[in-house]
Amino acid sequence: MTKRALIWAAVSTKAQADEDDKFSLPIQEDDARTLAERSGWRVVDVLRVPGIVVRRSISTNAPPTCSATGSMPSTNC
Structure with missing residues (x-):
């Protein structure tokens, strides 16, 4: 099986x-597929987490927001 x-x-x-460095999503996926093939595993899905930067305003002490949308992190950033 x-x-x-x-x-x-x-x-x-x-x-x-x-980015085309050793930490980029495409490089990670390629490395993982190579490992799966070498190990005889069948890849059934790929989950990609592109990274979200959460920042807190120092001057206003405002709650953290998602830099991509300005929304709160608990919402869809």
């Missing part, structure tokens, strides 16, 4: 999501 695999690729910032 072939084992199934789920690939989880994540970076800290949106900028890293597309």
Whole structure:
């Protein structure tokens, strides 16, 4: 029976999501697919976490917001 695999690729910032460095999402996914193939696993899904920067305003002590949308982190950033 072939084992199934789920690939989880994540970076800290949106900028890293597309960069061509060792931490980019495409590189992580390629490395994980190579490992799965070498191990005889079937990849059933890929989860990509492109990174969201949460910032807190120092001057106003405002609650953290999502830099992508300005919304609170508990909402969809």
